[in-house]
Amino acid sequence: MSSWEIVLSTTHLWPPSYCISFPQLQLQLQLPTSSRIRCSASSTSELTPDKPPASIAFSVTGGAYDFSKATTSLTNQLISSPKKVTLLRHGLSTWNSESRIQGSSDLSVLTEVGEEQAERCKKALENIYFDQCFASPISRAKQTAEIIWQGREKPLVYIDSLKEISLYHLEGMRNVDAKIIYPKEYTIWREDPANFLMNGRYPVRDLWKAARDCWREMLLSPGESFLVVTHKSILRALTCTALGLGPERFRCIDINNGGICVFNFNVRGEAMLEALNMTAHMYSDHVYPG
Known part of the structure; x- marks a missing residue:
């Protein structure tokens, strides 16, 4: 089987529940091990299942507010501000x-x-x-x-x-x-x-x-x-x-x-x-x- 690449652009993704209400949108993909997923954009939507998006200008919610020690410091000293x-x-x-x-x-x-x-x-x-x-x-x-x-x-x-x-x-x-x-x-x-x-x-x-x-x-x-x-x-x-x-x-x-x-x-x-x-x-x- 040939290689696959899936591009996910979350700016355009509808909520999962919205897709569920439209059976014709449901796809089952069987991907080989050589497949690759590439992510693009980072917005989320608060749309209800029965309301499709009218615009890609979605509000962004749910961001992390504290990521202390998530990674190793790149400066090894405090910086002036976030x-x-x-x-x-x-x-x-x-x-x-x-x-x-x-x-x-x-x-x-x-x-x-x-x-x-x-x-x-x-x-x-x-x-x-x-x-x-x-x-x-x-x-x-x-x-x-x-x-x-x-x-x-x-x-x-x-x-x-x-x-x-x-x-x-x-x-x-x-x-x-x-x-x-x-x-x-x-x-x-x-x-x-x-x-x-x-x-x-x-x-x-x-x-x-x-x-x-x-x-x-x-x-x-x-x-x-x-x-x-x-x-x-x-x-x-x-x-x-x-x-x-x-x-x-x-x-x-x-x-x-x-x-x-x-x-x-x-x-x-x-x-x-x-x-x-x-x-x-x-x-x-x-x-x-x-």
Whole structure:
């Protein structure tokens, strides 16, 4: 049986009781072990079973108010105040569309579609106040951040630790070519990334260190609400380090172009994941509440 992927977008999910009242909506799926569930958006609804949703602008209820010791502190010291950090992946780039390995190369830039995606992200986040925007200085992320941040007063802050993973001589190669020319390295990169060795370095392990350094720098910065615009691999590392997961879990998370993740931090620097890979704004005019 072929692999399956289920995308759950809770912005659009109706309450279970509503689905029960419509037998034609009931589906029984038998999924193989290779199936994967990817979550998008994070809203909930208080709709009654006999009242279908008229809008995707649902109110959010039931959030956790205390997550002490849920994760290990990323700062090992108290921070000035609780913080909310919104992570966002750059829009579609030229090398994304060509299925080339990007890494830390600065030769890949946003496509026209990528620019449109960045505009959608800007619209989706327009009601949210951010004290600062941190971004990777690599072109595709920098372009995305500049579009989203246009019209805001404070300057963008570029952080080198938000740069994408370094993949050395694989960068710029099409995935199909890298698999043929460097079969051993490419296989380890895809199947055992934590032990992927190149040029005497372990790039994924280096990325984990960069993510921890980046978290510390951001969380010790003044302000309570931050936007972070960067790349998929470092976003994976940021998410995993916040949740206490090691580099062997590198591929347990996927984040789309323009996908948004949200973390809350208490004053001890402990994290709680609020949203993972929200993409409702990429397919609709959805605007997230401030």
